[in-house]
Amino acid sequence: MRPGPIARLPNFISHYGRQLGTLSGLLGLILVLWALTPHFLTISNLLNIAEQATIIAIVAAGMTFVIITGGIDLAVGSVLAFSGVVMASALLRGLPLPLALMIGLGVGLACGLVNGLLITVGRLPPFIATLGMMSVARGAALMFTEGRPISGFAEGFRSLATGEVLRVPAPVIIMIVVYVVAHFVLSRTKLGRYSYAIGGNEEAALLSGINVRLYKTMVYGIAGMLSGLAAILLTARLNSAQPIAGMSYELDAIAATVIGGTSLLGGEGTIAGTLIGALIMAVLRNGLNLLSVSSFFQQVVIGSVIILAVLIDMGLKRRGK
Amino acid sequence: MKKALGLIVLGILSVTFLSCQRGTEQAGGAPRIALVLKTANNPFFIDMQKGAEEAAKKLGVTLIVQAAEREVDVEKQMQIIENLIQTRVAALCVTPSGSREIVPAIEKANRAGIPVVIVDTRVDAKTMSESKGKIATFIGSDNYEGGRLAGEYIAKKLGGKGKVAVLEGIPGHETGDSRLKGFREALKAAPGIEIVASQTANWERDQGFNVFQNILQSHPEIQAVFACSDLMALGAVEAIAAAKKTGQITVVGFDASDEARQAILKGTMDATVAQSPAMMGALAVENAYRLTRGEPVKDEFVVPIKLITKENAGATDAK
Numbered sequence: 054m055r056p057g058p059i060a061r062l063p064n065f066i067s068h069y070g071r072q073l074g075t076l077s078g079l080l081g082l083i084l085v086l087w088a089l090t091p092h093f094l095t096i097s098n099l100l101n102i103a104e105q106a107t108i109i110a111i112v113a114a115g116m117t118f119v120i121i122t123g124g125i126d127l128a129v130g131s132v133l134a135f136s137g138v139v140m141a142s143a144l145l146r147g148l149p150l151p152l153a154l155m156i157g158l159g160v161g162l163a164c165g166l167v168n169g170l171l172i173t174v175g176r177l178p179p180f181i182a183t184l185g186m187m188s189v190a191r192g193a194a195l196m197f198t199e200g201r202p203i204s205g206f207a208e209g210f211r212s213l214a215t216g217e218v219l220r221v222p223a224p225v226i227i228m229i230v231v232y233v234v235a236h237f238v239l240s241r242t243k244l245g246r247y248s249y250a251i252g253g254n255e256e257a258a259l260l261s262g263i264n265v266r267l268y269k270t271m272v273y274g275i276a277g278m279l280s281g282l283a284a285i286l287l288t289a290r291l292n293s294a295q296p297i298a299g300m301s302y303e304l305d306a307i308a309a310t311v312i313g314g315t316s317l318l319g320g321e322g323t324i325a326g327t328l329i330g331a332l333i334m335a336v337l338r339n340g341l342n343l344l345s346v347s348s349f350f351q352q353v354v355i356g357s358v359i360i361l362a363v364l365i366d367m368g369l370k371r372r373g374k
Numbered sequence: 375m376k377k378a379l380g381l382i383v384l385g386i387l388s389v390t391f392l393s394c395q396r397g398t399e400q401a402g403g404a405p406r407i408a409l410v411l412k413t414a415n416n417p418f419f420i421d422m423q424k425g426a427e428e429a430a431k432k433l434g435v436t437l438i439v440q441a442a443e444r445e446v447d448v449e450k451q452m453q454i455i456e457n458l459i460q461t462r463v464a465a466l467c468v469t470p471s472g473s474r475e476i477v478p479a480i481e482k483a484n485r486a487g488i489p490v491v492i493v494d495t496r497v498d499a500k501t502m503s504e505s506k507g508k509i510a511t512f513i514g515s516d517n518y519e520g521g522r523l524a525g526e527y528i529a530k531k532l533g534g535k536g537k538v539a540v541l542e543g544i545p546g547h548e549t550g551d552s553r554l555k556g557f558r559e560a561l562k563a564a565p566g567i568e569i570v571a572s573q574t575a576n577w578e579r580d581q582g583f584n585v586f587q588n589i590l591q592s593h594p595e596i597q598a599v600f601a602c603s604d605l606m607a608l609g610a611v612e613a614i615a616a617a618k619k620t621g622q623i624t625v626v627g628f629d630a631s632d633e634a635r636q637a638i639l640k641g642t643m644d645a646t647v648a649q650s651p652a653m654m655g656a657l658a659v660e661n662a663y664r665l666t667r668g669e670p671v672k673d674e675f676v677v678p679i680k681l682i683t684k685e686n687a688g689a690t691d692a693k
Contacts, residue, residue, distance in 0.1 A: 291449065
């Protein structure tokens with residue numbers, strides 16, 4: 054006989070417990086802000102927060118894949134800038150919109166694949182390979198634009214940021230699609246399962262016949278391509294592609310991933326957790342602005358929340374074992 | 375344990391709330407005016423904030439001051455403006471982190487019916503005219519004139535002949551670009567002077583140091599440097615000291631920060647261009663206040679500037 058839903062509950066909690074932990078953190082945060090300011094829990098503000106979360110959330114989705122394989126990608130912010138300026142100049146040269154968008158994604162993908170090859174074929178530690186790419190892509194973006202922002206796009210392109218479906222901003226819809234696909238890939242496909250296996254024990258994965266090089270390279274390619282997607286949305290949002298865009302986004306993306314319960318040691322993590330992590334960061338920044346907290350103190354609060362979230366997460370993990 | 379995160383976040387936010395008196399919501403009465411700075415850790419913007427706060431006190435308005443962590447972070451600045459729109463402030467004063475990137479945020483404020491006062495950095499005219507954005511007024515210095523003053527000073531100091539380096543701000547910033555234009559225009563009158571190096575140090579002090587050190591390596595014969603901000607000029611001063619060339623190279627900055635004035639009095643720097651950030655901040659709040667009362671405001675306010683040298687560096691009247 055199958056156990057009833059109540060009897061399955063403890064099982065459910067231990068399985069999804071860590072996500073419930075971050076989720077209850079998010080809900081707690083929302084409750085507190087709701088109590089503190091009447092401007093927080095309004096539909097327009099919640100949509101505003103979702104829109105603000107999109108760019109980091111999309112970059113963090115790629116970061117989650119990378120971190121699950123036990124790696125790290127420090128180049129995402131620079132790759133974002135480089136893809137953004139290349140796509141922007143393609144647009145200004147009159148290329149059709151879909152082609153320009155493909156170019157943006159393609160530049161991101163290419164940078165990511167180079168990272169992957171440096172790590173798998175070149176055997177560089179991910180930290181070093183992506184640190185190098187961080188500088189190369191940034192410099193390339195600056196050279197490409199001579200340091201100047203590129204702007205002046207057609208309304209059609211800008212509607213990627215300004216468009217709405219039933220009041221929901223277009224970037225939020227794109228983010229949801231990215232997360233649904235990423236969740237599917239991570240939980241239902243070979244690439245997803247192998248990512249966990251590689252992060253859990255790379256040697257064992259290799260011995261069990263997994264093509265570690267191929268899958269690791271693919272994972273960095275995905276991270277790069279998602280940076281390209283984030284670049285498209287950021288450029289549409291600001292109506293400008295800046296060569297200095299995306300600075301320190303890698304840190305925000307890592308923070309969102311880690312708050313979401315992904316282990317920096319690899320082998321563990323969920324895509325839903327990362328979405329919650331990105332939302333926690335966005336809600337926190339929004340709330341601190343609404344409460345007119347001094348910008349210096351905001352940084353202290355955000356840093357403290359990151360540390361606490363991970364401390365609690367580690368506590369939960371130890372308990373679970 | 376699962377609730378612990380929620381509880382701790384709650385704790386942090388309560389402390390945040392208690393430690394921040396300005397967090398209390400206004401129940402009508404005094405209008406709430408927001409000032410969004412490029413950054414809160416540059417002396418120029420700190421002076422602007424002080425001027426704004428004094429004016430707010432005089433007028434009895436509630437002033438909210440917010441800034442992104444980094445001066446060039448246009449995305450964060452946009453988020454701050456979006457969040458302030460959510461709190462329905464009566465007026466927004468903004469020092470744009472990007473002359474073009476600010477435009478979508480202005481459009482959003484327009485749509486919410488919140489008047490926008492632009493301070494210090496002009497909005498890109500072309501981007502503005504392409505969009506439907508509208509600003510209420512602009513308050514700032516004549517940066518072109520400031521650059522011209524700096525150029526004339528250097529031309530005179532070098533006797534119309536010599537090699538000069540320039541430390542630029544971030545390209546695409548109206549303020550830095552106008553200063554450069556003014557500077558180059560002034561040097562046209564002195565054909566004996568040659569700009570041998572012109573590079574960006576991204577408005578930052580440590581980059582001013584590194585970039586100028588590198589310039590000195592490739593052009594040891596340089597006689598003068600114009601930096602588009604005092605922070606970069608002070609970085610160059612350190613690089614000159616490290617090269618044991620203090621006093622041999624004329625250093626001109628921009629902003630007349632306290633530290634730059636000290637350096638001029640000490641003789642490690644030669645001149646700077648004084649803007650009046652405090653006056654800008656005060657004018658911003660006063661005009662925002664007029665806007666909230668439906669009173670008319672001028673399209674533009676040009677805040678006076680002047681060259682500060684050893685003769686007048688001690689006086690603080692320019693502030």
